Amino acid sequence: MAQKPSTPKGTRDFNPLQVQRRNYIIQTIKRHFELYGFMPIETPSFENLSTLMGKYGEEGDRLIFKILNNGDYLDKVDEDLLNNKDSNAMISQLSDRALKYDLTVPFARYVVQHQNDITFPFKRYQIQNVWRADRPQKGRYREFTQCDADVVGSNSLLQEVDFIKLYDDVFTSLQVNGVTIKINNRKILAGLAEIIGAADQLIPFTVALDKLDKIGEERVKQEMQERGISSTALEKLQPVFTLTGSYEEKLEAMKGLLSSSEIGMKGIEELEFINQSLKSNQLKTATLDLDITLARGLNYYTGCIFEVAAPDSVKIGSIGGGGRYDDLTSIFGLKDVSGVGISFGLDRIYLVLEELNLFPDSVRAGVDVLFINFGEMEAAHCSGWLSRFRESGIKTELYPDAAKMKKQMSYADKNNIPYVILAGENEIATGKLTLKNMMEGSQESLTIDEIIARLS
RNA sequence: GUGGUUGUAGCUCAGCUGGUUAGAGCGCCGGAUUGUGGUUCCGGAGGUCGCCGGUUCGAAACCGGUCUUCCACCCCA
Numbered sequence: 001m002a003q004k005p006s007t008p009k010g011t012r013d014f015n016p017l018q019v020q021r022r023n024y025i026i027q028t029i030k031r032h033f034e035l036y037g038f039m040p041i042e043t044p045s046f047e048n049l050s051t052l053m054g055k056y057g058e059e060g061d062r063l064i065f066k067i068l069n070n071g072d073y074l075d076k077v078d079e080d081l082l083n084n085k086d087s088n089a090m091i092s093q094l095s096d097r098a099l100k101y102d103l104t105v106p107f108a109r110y111v112v113q114h115q116n117d118i119t120f121p122f123k124r125y126q127i128q129n130v131w132r133a134d135r136p137q138k139g140r141y142r143e144f145t146q147c148d149a150d151v152v153g154s155n156s157l158l159q160e161v162d163f164i165k166l167y168d169d170v171f172t173s174l175q176v177n178g179v180t181i182k183i184n185n186r187k188i189l190a191g192l193a194e195i196i197g198a199a200d201q202l203i204p205f206t207v208a209l210d211k212l213d214k215i216g217e218e219r220v221k222q223e224m225q226e227r228g229i230s231s232t233a234l235e236k237l238q239p240v241f242t243l244t245g246s247y248e249e250k251l252e253a254m255k256g257l258l259s260s261s262e263i264g265m266k267g268i269e270e271l272e273f274i275n276q277s278l279k280s281n282q283l284k285t286a287t288l289d290l291d292i293t294l295a296r297g298l299n300y301y302t303g304c305i306f307e308v309a310a311p312d313s314v315k316i317g318s319i320g321g322g323g324r325y326d327d328l329t330s331i332f333g334l335k336d337v338s339g340v341g342i343s344f345g346l347d348r349i350y351l352v353l354e355e356l357n358l359f360p361d362s363v364r365a366g367v368d369v370l371f372i373n374f375g376e377m378e379a380a381h382c383s384g385w386l387s388r389f390r391e392s393g394i395k396t397e398l399y400p401d402a403a404k405m406k407k408q409m410s411y412a413d414k415n416n417i418p419y420v421i422l423a424g425e426n427e428i429a430t431g432k433l434t435l436k437n438m439m440e441g442s443q444e445s446l447t448i449d450e451i452i453a454r455l456s
Numbered sequence: 457g458u459g460g461u462u463g464u465a466g467c468u469c470a471g472c473u474g475g476u477u478a479g480a481g482c483g484c485c486g487g488a489u490u491g492u493g494g495u496u497c498c499g500g501a502g503g504u505c506g507c508c509g510g511u512u513c514g515a516a517a518c519c520g521g522u523c524u525u526c527c528a529c530c531c532c533a
Contacts, residue, residue: 006506009524059531062457102533130533135457137527144533207531296532318533345533374491409493424491438493 010134010142016365022145022350024363025174026127029147029344032170036162038125038149043106045129049091049098055105055331057203057299063132065142066095099131103148104300104328104341111152111339112332120153120337127346139316139348148322150341152329157270160304160324161277163342167308167320168286170344175358178311179286179319184294185271185304186323188254191264192240195257196233205229206295209240213293217241240292247275247290254292270304302326306342310352319348366415367395368455374424375402381428385421385448392456412438419455 007013014022030040052064074082077093100106103126111118127147136142149166151159164181171179189209193202208223220241221234239257243250251271258264271290278288286308296305303324310319322342329337353359369389371382382398389396399408412420422434422443435451436443446454 006524057531059457063531132532134532135530136525140532146533298532321533343533348533372491404490405492406489407493411493413493420492422491426491434491436492441492441494443492 008142010136010140012141012143018350020363020365021353021359022346024359025346025349025353026145026147028173029170029346030125030127032166032173033125033147033149035169036123036149036166038123038151041107041110041124041126042128043100043103043110043126046097046099047106047109049095051109051332052098052101052105053092055300056101060101060298063134064101065099065131065133066091067097067099069094069096100128101132102130102298103128103146103343104150104298104325107148107150107341108152108328108339109332111337112329112334115334121151121159122153123149123151125149139351141347145346147344147346148341150339152337152339154340155338157273157304158277159340160270160274163306163322163340164274164278164286164288165281165283167306167342168283171286171308172284174349174353176311176349176352176356177285178313180309181283181286181288182291182294182307182309183271183274183288183304184291185267186301187263187267187270187303188258188292189267189295191258191261191267192237194261194263196229196236198229198233201227201229203299209293210295212241243292247288250290250292251275267303274304296321296323298323300325300328303340310348311356314352314355316348316351318345319352320344364416366417367397368417369394369396369419369421370408370412370415370417371396371398371421371423372405372408373399373402374422378424378428382423385423385433388448389452389455392452394452394455421451 033040046067049064049066053061056064069076073094077090081090081093107124107126111122125148127145129143130146131143134140134142149163164183167179167181171177186206189206190199190202193199193205198205204227205224208220208227211223212220224234225231236257239253243253245253251268255265255268258268275288291307294305294307296307301323303326305323306321307318308320310316320343322340324338324340326338327335328339329335371386373379373382379398379402386396386398399411409420411417418438420436420438422436427433427445430445432445432447433451434443435446435454
């Protein structure tokens with residue numbers, strides 16, 4: 001029985017135009033990564049399960065795609081676990097490998113594994129697919145592409161400044177104006193938790209705070225209370241909920257609030273430095289916005305955190321994010337190496353460009369010129385011309401069969417081929433080819449050199 | 457992982473409280489038009505109604521399961 005073909009949940013096929021457009025975004029990002037001194041590396045699609053587990057929190061562990069062991073995979077499983085159907089406890093016995101969940105943790109593994117061959121600070125970029133067993137939604141897939149740039153082995157805040165400028169440059173180059181780069185610092189969040197006496201509940205506290213712009217002040221407070229944060233603590237936190245003004249104004253207000261917290265003040269200092277550095281070298285189209293409620297899920301961030309929001313007119317989640325992680329490599333045995341990095345969400349950037357109609361016309365599938373096939377003799381004559389076109393960098397093809405003119409023209413039309421060349425008996429005799437502009441419907445008689453000069 | 461939603465021709469969708477042979481628009485193929493596409497006209501092909509099971513004399517429609525789509529949580533790019 002013929003089964004209806006489909007791709008697995010949360011995955012997609014890409015047609016030629018979509019691939020061209022994705023490549024356009026990737027090329028733009030790559031170019032800027034390299035301009036900023038990042039070099040490409042690649043890591044395997046799957047890692048040892050133990051490399052990934054526990055790095056993204058409990059929720060993250062659940063969303064990792066595990067690969068079932070080969071062979072008699074039930075043989076090694078503990079019988080009690082099997083009888084109790086204790087799936088979670090059995091995972092480590094059923095699966096040794098898993099698809100990578102992001103690019104940062106495999107990168108940390110790479111750094112530790114190759115530490116003797118690496119010269120620090122090490123700057124790398126990586127553009128590869130990652131997989132998450134999440135429920136798909138708009139702009140959320142189970143297989144998607146991340147474009148990461150990270151630097152490890154440098155504590156300098158100039159790295160953070162560079163990343164902000166890199167974001168600005170890439171989105172300026174893609175003509176996405178009005179992007180907001182939100183910045184915060186985990187040290188400030190730690191300071192806040194410390195001051196309200198919830199230092200041991202940093203993660204639930206930040207997760208709740210992160211939802212402020214989405215669910216509002218009341219429900220955030222409610223969630224915090226449910227997680228055991230007292231009402232006197234919430235009172236101390238009140239200024240955070242009503243914080244407004246410029247970057248500097250917000251920073252000043254936070255300074256007052258955090259004056260008794262050493263770690264909090266350290267965070268303030270860092271954000272001040274970044275703001276100061278950007279004054280002399282302003283952003284082109286992006287806006288830098290201090291957002292104290294920005295938390296970001298990943299547990300390994302320790303310093304500055306970033307998130308890029310699409311222009312207001314496009315309703316989509318963040319299109320990029322990143323931050324500093326002081327201790328990621330220590331899990332793999334390399335201490336005192338600080339890392340900081342950012343990520344571009346290719347699939348979502350694609351949706352933004354599509355919605356705002358920002359893909360250049362030059363980014364399209366198909367050739368520039370189609371030669372009409374009039375028959376064996378004429379096709380043979382065209383062969384030399386085809387080569388000359390291609391040597392000049394003009395994408396060219398000859399219709400493979402001497403089909404009816406209508407069919408050949410229709411092929412050009414449907415593939416959005418801008419020019420058609422008619423080289424039949426008359427043209428071959430005179431050496432002047434008929435060049436038809438498919439957009440305008442006009443045509444003229446020109447020599448091969450004239451056509452090449454015009455199209456290249 | 458929780459709650460809801462969707463699936464009928466290649467695409468977008470109609471199809472009444474269950475009743476003969478399941479429709480439309482667009483697209484596709486052929487012709488009008490043997491060296492000219494997009495417009496027009498004429499003709500044609502194409503569906504075991506997501507899949508499996510159940511109820512019924514009878515199911516695209518009702519019920520259960522499953523897969524898929526989209527949405528809200530959770531979380532996140």
